[in-house]
Amino acid sequence: MxxxxxxxxxxxxDPFGPDAGGVWLKGNLHAHTTESDGTAEPARRAAQYRERGYDFLCLSDHHRLTRVDRVPAPPGLTLIQGAELHPDNPFGGQKYHLLAYNMTADLDAERMPPQHVIDSVRKQGGSVWLAHPHWIGINVRRDVLPLTGLAGIEVFNTICQRMGRGESAVIWDDWLDHADRLLPAIANDDCHGGPEYGDDLFQGWTMVRSADRTPQAIIAALEQGASYCTTxxxxxxxxxxxxxxxxxxxxxxxxxxxxxxxxxxxxxxxxxxxxxxxxxxxxxxxxxxxxxxxxxxxxxxxxxxxxxxxxxxxxxxxxxxxxxxx
Ligand SMILES: [Zn+2]
Ligand SMILES: [Zn+2]
Missing domain, CATH: 2.60.40.10 (Immunoglobulins)
Known part of the structure; x- marks a missing residue:
């Protein structure tokens, strides 16, 4: 001392302090299944991650929810209901890739302005994160600063790393320099599976110090920054x-x-x-x-x-x- x-x-x-309380949990919050363009069925995807010791997982299929009450979760795995949403970008950049967690109802996100998508997810009690911004060429001033209510950034994405643009730390720094608060990060696989994607499982994950194993506590702890990202x-x-x-x-x-x-x-x-x-x-x-x-x-x-x-x-x-x- x-x-x-x-x-x-x-x-x-401070997730590392002696008074932090709760438990450390390991998770991946970006995974695709046969409900969109992934190769594994939802139950198989859940089993794969539990077999490797993960504590939480989001089956974040494109455009619509993969409902967790229809997926038999293996014991010990918390399934966080969510989706990857793709509203158009009215500011001139690429279509957004937004990860929405603890969503309860589907949205027609492709027909909604990005701010409406964020607001609607938050109204459902959910949380919205910017996915793989380096890979899609996000520019903070043009594409991020006009929006409010984003929880944080995906700083590492396994499948984008296979395509050379998996780390978004420079974009994180740019955003931190312009935001009015500190923004936490998550690291994810964005796994699809299948030969055309190579090996895209179990390579990027987030460790969170959560009060308990419920989806609400896990996402709240992530939003508060009680976590770190790792490969x-x-x-x-x-x-x-x-x-x-x-x-x-x-x-x-x-x-x-x-x-x-x-x-x-x-x-x-x-x-x-x-x-x-x-x-x-x-x-x-x-x-x-x-x-x-x-x-x-x-x-x-x-x-x-x-x-x-x-x-x-x-x-x-x-x-x-x-x-x-x-
Ligand atoms: Zn994406
Ligand atoms: Zn994805």
């Missing part, structure tokens, strides 16, 4: 302080992260950032703890890479309180 006078950054919800590495804790004594004037904040064996930790800030180790990677010397000095920025998010090139992404943490503490 740090000096008693150290100021500590407070995330909205392999585990984030165990993340703590940011402003030590009273640190000498580094240009980087007065201190980030401590612990994780599964990693070869690189990168702190991406609203302004500059830091990485560890600062020199070349040494695959022969993975580490499980890193300390990085950070500048006084508005926010920071952490990326961790392991020796296989797999990554984890933390949600952003608000640093403005620490800046004020100085």
């Amino acid at each position: 740090g000096d008693a006078r150290d100021a500590i950054a407070a995330p909205l919800i 392999g590495p585990e984030i165990r804790s993340l703590r940011i302080t402003r030590p009273a004594s640190l000498e580094l004037r240009s980087r007065p904040l201190r980030l401590e992260v612990s994780c599964s064996p990693a070869v690189r930790v990168t702190a991406v800030c609203s302004r500059r950032g830091a990485d560890y180790p600062a020199g070349p990677l040494d695959p022969a010397r993975p580490f499980e703890r890193a300390v990085l000095p950070l500048p006084l920025a508005d926010w920071v998010r952490v990326e961790i890479a392991d020796v296989h090139g797999r990554k984890a992404w933390s949600n952003p943490v608000d640093l403005t309180g620490l800046a004020a503490a100085g």
Whole structure:
């Protein structure tokens, strides 16, 4: 623990803290079945993910709900009812790909403006997330800022990664710089299955610290940022302080992260950032703890890479309180 006078950054919800409560759950919130263009029937898709230890899954077929009350969920798997919706883009960009969770009734989304789709899902008690924005060429200023009510972003998508545009972190950063709040992320497979898609299961998932296993608690925890995204590495804790004594004037904040064996930790800030180790990677010397000095920025998010090139992404943490503490 740090000096008693150290100021500590407070995330909205800190999923790693001792007081976080609840349980860690593993899930994929983007999967297609024979109800749209996937190759597995809904029950088979659910069984595949449960067999690999997943705790929650959304059968997010295109355009319409795959109703979970008609899918025999294997014991231990929470099915979150949702769909991938595709309203036209009136701002000049590509058609949207929106992931809607905890939806209760179908919408004719293709005939609705995107804002109406978001509002309608939210009126049903649901949550709407921007899917694979890098893959579809989303421009934050043109396509995202005109909308309100989006919960967050899909930062990693397995099938889009197979097509070279699976990581949307740069778009996340752009959005964070322009949004009036911090936005959480999810990582998903977007699995379709079948030979033309290659192997697209079990490669990107979200870990969430949820109060319980209900769809409502899981989505609420994701919206609050009590989660991280990963293609392999585990984030165990993340703590940011402003030590009273640190000498580094240009980087007065201190980030401590612990994780599964990693070869690189990168702190991406609203302004500059830091990485560890600062020199070349040494695959022969993975580490499980890193300390990085950070500048006084508005926010920071952490990326961790392991020796296989797999990554984890933390949600952003608000640093403005620490800046004020100085
Ligand atoms: Zn899509
Ligand atoms: Zn999809």
